[in-house]
Amino acid sequence: MQTEPLITWSEPVREYVGFVAQFLGLGAVGFRFAAVRSRATTSHSPDERAFYAGALRRAALIGLPAMAVQAGLFFAGLPQTAARAHSTVGALITGTLQTGSATVLFVLALVGLGLAAASIPAGWPLALVGAVGATLTGVLAGQWARLVNPAHRVAAGLWIGTLFILVVAGLGALLQDERMRAHRGRVAADMVNGFSPLALTCGMLVVASGLTTAWTHLNPLSSLWTTPYGYALIAKLALVAVVFGLGAWNWRRARPSLGSEDAAHAIRRSSRGELTAAALVLVATAILISLPAPRPAGAPTPAPAPAPAPAASVAQ
Ligand code: HEM
Numbered sequence: 506m507q508t509e510p511l512i513t514w515s516e517p518v519r520e521y522v523g524f525v526a527q528f529l530g531l532g533a534v535g536f537r538f539a540a541v542r543s544r545a546t547t548s549h550s551p552d553e554r555a556f557y558a559g560a561l562r563r564a565a566l567i568g569l570p571a572m573a574v575q576a577g578l579f580f581a582g583l584p585q586t587a588a589r590a591h592s593t594v595g596a597l598i599t600g601t602l603q604t605g606s607a608t609v610l611f612v613l614a615l616v617g618l619g620l621a622a623a624s625i626p627a628g629w630p631l632a633l634v635g636a637v638g639a640t641l642t643g644v645l646a647g648q649w650a651r652l653v654n655p656a657h658r659v660a661a662g663l664w665i666g667t668l669f670i671l672v673v674a675g676l677g678a679l680l681q682d683e684r685m686r687a688h689r690g691r692v693a694a695d696m697v698n699g700f701s702p703l704a705l706t707c708g709m710l711v712v713a714s715g716l717t718t719a720w721t722h723l724n725p726l727s728s729l730w731t732t733p734y735g736y737a738l739i740a741k742l743a744l745v746a747v748v749f750g751l752g753a754w755n756w757r758r759a760r761p762s763l764g765s766e767d768a769a770h771a772i773r774r775s776s777r778g779e780l781t782a783a784a785l786v787l788v789a790t791a792i793l794i795s796l797p798a799p800r801p802a803g804a805p806t807p808a809p810a811p812a813p814a815p816a817a818s819v820a821q
Pocket residue numbers: 524654655657658661665711712714715716718719720722738742745748783786787790793794798818821
Protein backbone atom coordinates (compact mmCIF):
# COMPACT_ATOMS: atom_id res chain seq x y z
CA MET A 506 0.00 0.00 0.00
CA GLN A 507 1.34 3.43 -0.92
CA THR A 508 1.67 5.84 2.01
CA GLU A 509 0.58 9.47 1.75
CA PRO A 510 3.59 11.82 1.53
CA LEU A 511 4.02 13.90 4.71
CA ILE A 512 4.13 17.10 2.72
CA THR A 513 3.28 18.22 -0.82
CA TRP A 514 6.03 20.70 -1.59
CA SER A 515 3.91 22.98 -3.76
CA GLU A 516 1.95 23.82 -0.61
CA PRO A 517 4.72 25.53 1.43
CA VAL A 518 5.86 27.33 -1.72
CA ARG A 519 2.37 28.76 -2.21
CA GLU A 520 2.12 29.63 1.49
CA TYR A 521 5.49 31.39 1.32
CA VAL A 522 4.42 33.50 -1.65
CA GLY A 523 1.25 34.41 0.29
CA PHE A 524 3.26 35.39 3.38
CA VAL A 525 5.67 37.59 1.46
CA ALA A 526 2.83 39.28 -0.45
CA GLN A 527 0.90 39.91 2.75
CA PHE A 528 3.93 41.17 4.67
CA LEU A 529 4.82 43.64 1.91
CA GLY A 530 1.24 44.97 1.72
CA LEU A 531 1.11 45.42 5.49
CA GLY A 532 4.64 46.83 5.48
CA ALA A 533 3.68 49.63 3.10
CA VAL A 534 0.90 50.85 5.43
CA GLY A 535 3.06 50.31 8.51
CA PHE A 536 5.76 52.48 6.93
CA ARG A 537 3.26 55.23 6.15
CA PHE A 538 1.57 55.30 9.55
CA ALA A 539 4.47 54.47 11.90
CA ALA A 540 7.76 55.50 10.27
CA VAL A 541 6.71 58.51 8.16
CA ARG A 542 3.45 59.66 9.78
CA SER A 543 2.54 63.19 8.65
CA ARG A 544 6.09 64.37 7.89
CA ALA A 545 5.52 64.31 4.11
CA THR A 546 3.27 67.35 4.56
CA THR A 547 4.33 68.95 7.84
CA SER A 548 8.13 68.97 7.64
CA HIS A 549 9.57 72.52 7.44
CA SER A 550 12.22 71.58 4.88
CA PRO A 551 11.03 71.28 1.23
CA ASP A 552 13.82 68.74 0.55
CA GLU A 553 12.58 66.61 3.41
CA ARG A 554 8.95 66.84 2.28
CA ALA A 555 10.03 65.79 -1.23
CA PHE A 556 12.06 62.89 0.19
CA TYR A 557 9.17 61.61 2.32
CA ALA A 558 6.72 61.96 -0.59
CA GLY A 559 9.09 59.90 -2.78
CA ALA A 560 9.57 57.29 -0.05
CA LEU A 561 5.79 56.91 0.34
CA ARG A 562 5.37 56.54 -3.42
CA ARG A 563 8.03 53.79 -3.45
CA ALA A 564 6.36 52.07 -0.49
CA ALA A 565 3.01 52.08 -2.31
CA LEU A 566 4.68 50.79 -5.49
CA ILE A 567 6.06 47.83 -3.52
CA GLY A 568 2.81 47.26 -1.61
CA LEU A 569 0.51 47.45 -4.66
CA PRO A 570 1.78 44.42 -6.64
CA ALA A 571 2.17 42.50 -3.39
CA MET A 572 -1.45 43.21 -2.51
CA ALA A 573 -2.46 42.19 -6.06
CA VAL A 574 -0.71 38.82 -5.55
CA GLN A 575 -2.43 38.36 -2.18
CA ALA A 576 -5.83 39.20 -3.68
CA GLY A 577 -5.05 36.92 -6.65
CA LEU A 578 -4.32 33.99 -4.32
CA PHE A 579 -7.54 34.70 -2.44
CA PHE A 580 -9.71 34.81 -5.56
CA ALA A 581 -7.92 31.82 -7.13
CA GLY A 582 -8.89 29.76 -4.07
CA LEU A 583 -12.57 30.72 -4.19
CA PRO A 584 -13.76 28.11 -6.78
CA GLN A 585 -12.40 25.34 -4.55
CA THR A 586 -13.96 26.85 -1.43
CA ALA A 587 -17.26 27.21 -3.31
CA ALA A 588 -17.09 23.58 -4.50
CA ARG A 589 -16.51 22.40 -0.92
CA ALA A 590 -19.54 24.42 0.20
CA HIS A 591 -21.60 23.09 -2.78
CA SER A 592 -22.04 26.71 -3.84
CA THR A 593 -20.78 29.09 -6.50
CA VAL A 594 -18.12 31.81 -6.30
CA GLY A 595 -20.77 34.49 -6.94
CA ALA A 596 -22.98 33.15 -4.15
CA LEU A 597 -20.00 32.99 -1.82
CA ILE A 598 -19.08 36.63 -2.45
CA THR A 599 -22.60 38.01 -2.31
CA GLY A 600 -24.05 35.62 0.25
CA THR A 601 -21.39 35.14 2.94
CA LEU A 602 -20.31 37.96 5.21
CA GLN A 603 -16.74 36.69 5.49
CA THR A 604 -15.97 36.21 1.77
CA GLY A 605 -18.00 39.27 0.80
CA SER A 606 -16.19 41.55 3.20
CA ALA A 607 -12.79 40.06 2.32
CA THR A 608 -13.55 40.87 -1.34
CA VAL A 609 -14.52 44.46 -0.52
CA LEU A 610 -11.45 44.89 1.71
CA PHE A 611 -9.07 43.57 -0.95
CA VAL A 612 -10.56 46.00 -3.47
CA LEU A 613 -10.24 48.81 -0.91
CA ALA A 614 -6.58 47.95 -0.27
CA LEU A 615 -5.80 47.83 -4.00
CA VAL A 616 -7.56 51.13 -4.72
CA GLY A 617 -5.90 52.72 -1.68
CA LEU A 618 -2.40 51.61 -2.66
CA GLY A 619 -3.08 52.63 -6.27
CA LEU A 620 -4.01 56.16 -5.13
CA ALA A 621 -0.99 56.27 -2.79
CA ALA A 622 1.28 55.21 -5.66
CA ALA A 623 -0.13 58.18 -7.59
CA SER A 624 0.83 60.38 -4.59
CA ILE A 625 -2.79 60.88 -3.48
CA PRO A 626 -2.61 60.81 0.34
CA ALA A 627 -6.27 59.82 0.78
CA GLY A 628 -5.30 56.35 -0.49
CA TRP A 629 -3.37 55.47 2.68
CA PRO A 630 -6.28 55.17 5.15
CA LEU A 631 -8.13 53.00 2.60
CA ALA A 632 -5.04 50.82 2.20
CA LEU A 633 -4.70 50.49 5.98
CA VAL A 634 -8.32 49.39 6.49
CA GLY A 635 -8.18 47.04 3.48
CA ALA A 636 -4.79 45.42 4.19
CA VAL A 637 -5.41 44.79 7.90
CA GLY A 638 -9.14 44.07 7.60
CA ALA A 639 -8.81 41.51 4.79
CA THR A 640 -6.75 39.28 7.08
CA LEU A 641 -9.07 39.51 10.04
CA THR A 642 -12.41 38.77 8.35
CA GLY A 643 -12.76 35.48 10.28
CA VAL A 644 -14.04 37.50 13.22
CA LEU A 645 -17.03 38.66 11.12
CA ALA A 646 -18.23 35.08 11.10
CA GLY A 647 -18.17 35.17 14.90
CA GLN A 648 -15.14 32.89 14.99
CA TRP A 649 -13.08 34.51 17.74
CA ALA A 650 -11.02 31.33 18.21
CA ARG A 651 -9.97 31.54 14.56
CA LEU A 652 -8.67 35.05 15.04
CA VAL A 653 -5.43 33.92 16.68
CA ASN A 654 -3.57 32.84 13.51
CA PRO A 655 -4.65 35.88 11.45
CA ALA A 656 -3.73 38.18 14.37
CA HIS A 657 -0.33 36.43 14.49
CA ARG A 658 0.08 37.09 10.76
CA VAL A 659 -0.98 40.74 10.97
CA ALA A 660 1.35 41.44 13.91
CA ALA A 661 4.27 39.61 12.26
CA GLY A 662 3.52 41.27 8.90
CA LEU A 663 3.30 44.78 10.31
CA TRP A 664 6.58 44.31 12.16
CA ILE A 665 8.72 42.53 9.55
CA GLY A 666 6.99 44.04 6.50
CA THR A 667 7.41 47.58 7.81
CA LEU A 668 11.07 46.88 8.60
CA PHE A 669 11.56 45.74 4.98
CA ILE A 670 9.92 48.85 3.51
CA LEU A 671 11.84 51.05 5.98
CA VAL A 672 15.16 49.53 4.88
CA VAL A 673 14.39 49.59 1.13
CA ALA A 674 12.11 52.60 0.50
CA GLY A 675 13.25 54.64 3.52
CA LEU A 676 16.86 54.19 4.61
CA GLY A 677 18.16 52.85 1.27
CA ALA A 678 16.75 55.81 -0.68
CA LEU A 679 17.77 58.31 2.01
CA LEU A 680 21.41 57.22 1.92
CA GLN A 681 21.50 57.71 -1.86
CA ASP A 682 19.61 61.00 -2.05
CA GLU A 683 22.17 63.81 -2.51
CA ARG A 684 19.71 66.54 -1.48
CA MET A 685 19.36 64.82 1.88
CA ARG A 686 23.09 64.58 2.62
CA ALA A 687 22.95 67.14 5.43
CA HIS A 688 19.77 65.67 6.97
CA ARG A 689 20.47 61.94 6.63
CA GLY A 690 21.33 61.21 10.24
CA ARG A 691 18.29 63.00 11.68
CA VAL A 692 15.77 61.74 9.11
CA ALA A 693 16.99 58.14 9.60
CA ALA A 694 16.57 58.59 13.36
CA ASP A 695 13.04 60.01 12.89
CA MET A 696 11.92 57.09 10.74
CA VAL A 697 13.49 54.41 12.98
CA ASN A 698 12.12 56.04 16.15
CA GLY A 699 8.66 56.13 14.53
CA PHE A 700 8.92 52.44 13.62
CA SER A 701 10.24 51.31 17.02
CA PRO A 702 6.96 51.40 19.07
CA LEU A 703 5.18 49.49 16.27
CA ALA A 704 7.93 46.84 16.28
CA LEU A 705 7.78 46.47 20.08
CA THR A 706 3.99 46.20 20.18
CA CYS A 707 3.85 43.75 17.27
CA GLY A 708 6.77 41.72 18.70
CA MET A 709 4.81 41.21 21.93
CA LEU A 710 1.62 40.33 20.01
CA VAL A 711 3.56 37.84 17.87
CA VAL A 712 4.85 36.06 20.98
CA ALA A 713 1.43 36.04 22.72
CA SER A 714 -0.47 34.82 19.63
CA GLY A 715 2.34 32.42 18.65
CA LEU A 716 2.32 30.79 22.09
CA THR A 717 -1.49 30.55 21.97
CA THR A 718 -1.57 28.87 18.57
CA ALA A 719 1.36 26.58 19.53
CA TRP A 720 -0.48 25.53 22.71
CA THR A 721 -3.66 24.67 20.79
CA HIS A 722 -1.73 22.71 18.12
CA LEU A 723 0.65 20.79 20.41
CA ASN A 724 -1.82 18.22 21.55
CA PRO A 725 -0.31 16.47 23.49
CA LEU A 726 2.58 18.74 24.45
CA SER A 727 5.09 15.91 23.88
CA SER A 728 4.36 16.18 20.14
CA LEU A 729 6.79 19.13 20.24
CA TRP A 730 9.69 16.62 20.40
CA THR A 731 8.05 13.55 18.85
CA THR A 732 6.39 14.72 15.59
CA PRO A 733 7.55 16.39 12.35
CA TYR A 734 5.23 19.33 13.23
CA GLY A 735 7.06 19.71 16.55
CA TYR A 736 10.51 19.51 14.90
CA ALA A 737 9.48 22.20 12.39
CA LEU A 738 8.20 24.38 15.25
CA ILE A 739 11.50 23.97 17.14
CA ALA A 740 13.43 24.95 13.98
CA LYS A 741 11.16 27.94 13.55
CA LEU A 742 11.61 29.04 17.15
CA ALA A 743 15.42 28.82 16.83
CA LEU A 744 15.19 31.20 13.85
CA VAL A 745 12.67 33.40 15.69
CA ALA A 746 15.24 33.73 18.50
CA VAL A 747 17.74 35.12 15.97
CA VAL A 748 15.16 37.65 14.68
CA PHE A 749 14.38 38.79 18.23
CA GLY A 750 18.10 38.92 19.09
CA LEU A 751 18.89 41.16 16.11
CA GLY A 752 15.74 43.21 16.77
CA ALA A 753 16.87 43.75 20.37
CA TRP A 754 20.31 44.80 19.13
CA ASN A 755 18.75 47.32 16.75
CA TRP A 756 16.46 48.64 19.48
CA ARG A 757 18.90 48.82 22.40
CA ARG A 758 22.22 49.46 20.65
CA ALA A 759 21.82 50.76 17.10
CA ARG A 760 18.76 53.03 17.53
CA PRO A 761 20.01 55.15 20.47
CA SER A 762 23.22 55.99 18.57
CA LEU A 763 21.34 57.26 15.49
CA GLY A 764 21.92 60.85 14.40
CA SER A 765 24.86 60.48 12.02
CA GLU A 766 25.14 59.05 8.53
CA ASP A 767 27.46 56.27 9.76
CA ALA A 768 24.91 55.20 12.35
CA ALA A 769 22.21 55.15 9.63
CA HIS A 770 24.43 52.84 7.53
CA ALA A 771 25.03 50.63 10.57
CA ILE A 772 21.34 50.17 11.42
CA ARG A 773 20.55 49.45 7.79
CA ARG A 774 23.17 46.67 7.80
CA SER A 775 21.93 45.07 11.02
CA SER A 776 18.30 45.40 9.86
CA ARG A 777 19.21 43.48 6.70
CA GLY A 778 20.45 40.67 8.96
CA GLU A 779 17.15 40.73 10.86
CA LEU A 780 15.22 40.58 7.57
CA THR A 781 17.28 37.63 6.32
CA ALA A 782 16.54 35.71 9.53
CA ALA A 783 12.84 36.67 9.24
CA ALA A 784 12.77 35.33 5.65
CA LEU A 785 14.03 32.00 7.03
CA VAL A 786 11.38 32.09 9.78
CA LEU A 787 8.79 32.31 7.02
CA VAL A 788 10.34 29.29 5.23
CA ALA A 789 10.08 27.29 8.48
CA THR A 790 6.51 28.57 9.02
CA ALA A 791 5.42 27.66 5.48
CA ILE A 792 6.69 24.11 6.09
CA LEU A 793 5.15 24.04 9.58
CA ILE A 794 1.62 24.87 8.46
CA SER A 795 1.87 22.41 5.54
CA LEU A 796 2.57 19.52 7.93
CA PRO A 797 -0.24 17.60 9.61
CA ALA A 798 -0.92 19.06 13.06
CA PRO A 799 -0.40 16.57 15.92
CA ARG A 800 -3.46 14.64 17.12
CA PRO A 801 -3.99 13.04 20.53
CA ALA A 802 -3.59 9.23 20.60
CA GLY A 803 -6.85 7.53 19.63
CA ALA A 804 -8.22 10.55 17.75
CA PRO A 805 -9.72 9.57 14.36
CA THR A 806 -7.47 10.06 11.34
CA PRO A 807 -8.87 12.96 9.34
CA ALA A 808 -9.85 12.28 5.73
CA PRO A 809 -7.16 13.44 3.29
CA ALA A 810 -7.67 17.18 2.95
CA PRO A 811 -8.41 18.64 -0.47
CA ALA A 812 -5.56 20.72 -1.90
CA PRO A 813 -5.58 23.77 0.35
CA ALA A 814 -6.61 27.09 -1.11
CA PRO A 815 -4.18 29.89 -0.23
CA ALA A 816 -7.26 31.99 0.37
CA ALA A 817 -8.16 29.76 3.27
CA SER A 818 -5.31 31.07 5.35
CA VAL A 819 -6.06 34.65 4.40
CA ALA A 820 -9.67 34.61 5.39
CA GLN A 821 -9.37 32.08 8.20
C1 HEM B 1 9.57 36.60 13.78
C2 HEM B 1 8.56 36.09 14.42
C3 HEM B 1 7.45 35.29 13.78
C4 HEM B 1 6.96 35.35 12.51
C5 HEM B 1 7.42 36.23 11.36
C6 HEM B 1 5.88 34.38 12.43
C7 HEM B 1 5.07 34.17 11.33
C8 HEM B 1 4.05 33.26 11.26
C9 HEM B 1 3.09 33.15 10.19
C10 HEM B 1 3.00 34.06 8.99
C11 HEM B 1 2.26 32.08 10.47
C12 HEM B 1 1.10 31.57 9.63
C13 HEM B 1 -0.20 31.88 10.31
C14 HEM B 1 -1.39 31.39 9.51
O1 HEM B 1 -1.39 30.27 9.00
O2 HEM B 1 -2.35 32.16 9.36
C15 HEM B 1 2.73 31.50 11.70
C16 HEM B 1 2.19 30.37 12.28
C17 HEM B 1 2.61 29.88 13.49
N1 HEM B 1 3.44 30.50 14.41
FE1 HEM B 1 4.59 32.13 14.06
N2 HEM B 1 5.76 33.73 13.64
C18 HEM B 1 6.70 34.27 14.49
C19 HEM B 1 6.90 33.95 15.81
C20 HEM B 1 6.29 32.90 16.46
C21 HEM B 1 6.46 32.59 17.85
C22 HEM B 1 7.33 33.38 18.86
C23 HEM B 1 5.72 31.49 18.10
C24 HEM B 1 5.62 30.85 19.47
C25 HEM B 1 5.57 29.63 19.72
C26 HEM B 1 5.06 31.08 16.86
C27 HEM B 1 4.25 29.98 16.66
C28 HEM B 1 3.54 29.70 15.52
C29 HEM B 1 2.76 28.47 15.30
C30 HEM B 1 2.59 27.29 16.25
C31 HEM B 1 2.19 28.59 14.02
C32 HEM B 1 1.39 27.52 13.26
C33 HEM B 1 -0.08 27.59 13.44
C34 HEM B 1 -0.72 26.49 12.60
O3 HEM B 1 -0.18 25.37 12.50
O4 HEM B 1 -1.81 26.76 12.04
N3 HEM B 1 5.42 31.99 15.88
N4 HEM B 1 3.79 32.26 12.18
